[in-house]
Amino acid sequence: MSQSTPLEVAPTAATQRRFVPLLGIILVSLNLRAGVTSLSAIYGFIAQDVTGFNVPLLGVIPVLCFALFGALATTFSRRMGYECALMLSMLMIFIGIALRSFAHTFPLFVLWSLISLAGMGFGNVLIQPLIKKYFPSRIGPITAAFAVMLAVSGGFPPIVAVPITAAFGWRANVFLWAIVALMAAVPWFVVLLTRQKKSSAAAAILPEPQPAATPQRALNQVKVWKWPVAWSMVILFGVGMMSMYTMLNWLPTVLIQQGISVNTAGSILGVYIILGVFHSILLPIYLGRMKNPYIVVCVAGVLQITGYMGYLYAPAYVWVWTVITAPGLMTIPTTFQLINLRTRTVAGAASLSAFTQGIGYVFAGVGPFLFGYFYALSGDWQISFWFLTAMSILMVIAGGAAVRPKFLEDAQRRSQE
Structure with missing residues (x-):
């Protein structure tokens, strides 16, 4: 027995x-x-x-x-x-x-x-x-x-x-x-x-366990804000969130001002949201296997910029620009995956997650405000969409560091040697 x-x-x-x-x-x-x-x-x-x-x-x-x-x-x-x-x-x-x-x-x-x-x-x-x-x-x-x-x-x-x-x-x-x-x-x-x-x-039959090889105190000393890759991930995540929240808040207004009915504008926003599910399924599965993940950042940036310019200069094809722009949000699930791919420990993942999302959501809050502010300032959507375009370019430039095979704990270890 x-x-x-x-x-x-x-x-x-x-x-x-x-x-x-x-x-x-x-x-x-x-x-x-x-x-x-x-x-x-x-x-x-x-x-x-x-x-x-x-x-x-x-x-x-x-x-x-x-x-x-x-x-x-x-x-x-x-x-x-x-x-x-x-x-x-x-x-x-x-x-x-x-x-x-x-x-x-x-x-x-x-x-x-x-x-x-x-x-x-x-x-x-x-x-x-x-x-x-x-x-x-x-x-x-x-x-x-x-x-x-x-x-x-x-x-x-x-x-x-x-x-x-x-x-x-x-x-x-x-x-x-x-x-x-x-x-x-x-x-x-x-x-x-x-x-x-x-x-x-276990306590009833085993002696008191020894401390883990990597003590919690050491893990808590990981200074995320000193690691350049962490800032790259902040921009990667932040610009993605900025794009999403700005479109959720302002896209129907932009479309209605361009002569599109309220019902159609709502349907277009629904398509924008739904299309975001597909890259959320595929990217986290394949990102870790890719030899050059930077292509994901570049494709996302190109899709975002193309969509912004399309909304601005060719509004008659608004459905096309919506289908193009929505997958540009692929940097959001990419960042979720990279948080774990760029850390070796659970504590490291927690620190990097807190830093990336803590600052990244500031982008999400500021983006819709500035988008509306630039419209109020100029009376049209030119500056607003060019602002988002500039942020997408920044994302492509700065996001390259996030996809390199480096680890937070290794950077911390080198800084203490």
Whole structure:
């Protein structure tokens, strides 16, 4: 009997080591945008019940929170561990969204939103080191799954928001995504509980383990901001996010001013969003196998620039430019993949993820503002689109360093020698 026990337990343990974290990653991915995008289509309904509701202010807060709390994610997780930190970030999303669904004044609506957005900001960063920790030999496919679910998190909630609101009210639509966030916390609770049981069992029969070969203190000394490759990744990710958020905010307005109907402009924006799913599937899988990944950066830059110029100078072919421009966002899933490809340790991936996304989301916040500011300044879209073009050129020039086979920990080691 004593010999059969390991044979009975091993398959269950092996399955849990893979399945539960994978389920956790997928569910977390579904919560990193839904709390934001589930509101956009029902602002009018919310404004009827929430005193002082302010749509422009609500549109700026998310990217700023992603930048701030993304930069703080490694500090948040340093003492409690990545799994516990991610579970708590999902609980923050749950609490914030749930309380927001009962808000009657805009200040309270914003306060509860900040709690949920903080959880999303932490989750954006923490998911990358956990992919590296649990799936070190499957980083590409798991990153692809994460990127696809992230796209679903952004695109699906606004589709169902209006029908749910019409049937049950906007508060039910908001609260629905609180339930999804609570579900995302469960797998990580199971992981922590299982790990605690294993630790207790091991402590009963084994001597106290020795410190790991690479102590946590040493890992915490990785100074990401001194590594040029990290800044290259910031630009690669930041310009991609800037392009996406600018198009999401301004493309319908640009098209309507060019004589396109409101319904058609909405359909074009929908195509722009949907096309983003395909490169999210393919790029993370094949990027690590490519001999010259820099071609991805160049192609993305060319597609973005071509689309911008097309919108500006040949608006009659707007569908063509949308199909061309959308794959230019391939630098976003590329950066997610590179965070793990350019680090050797889970702690290194966490530090690089926090730095890249923390600063990168500043681009995402500034881009739509400057795009609109240049239009207000000049009265047309010339400067606005040329601004995005200049940023794409900067991305192509600076992004080359990010795809070179260098590692954060190696750079840190050399700096200490």
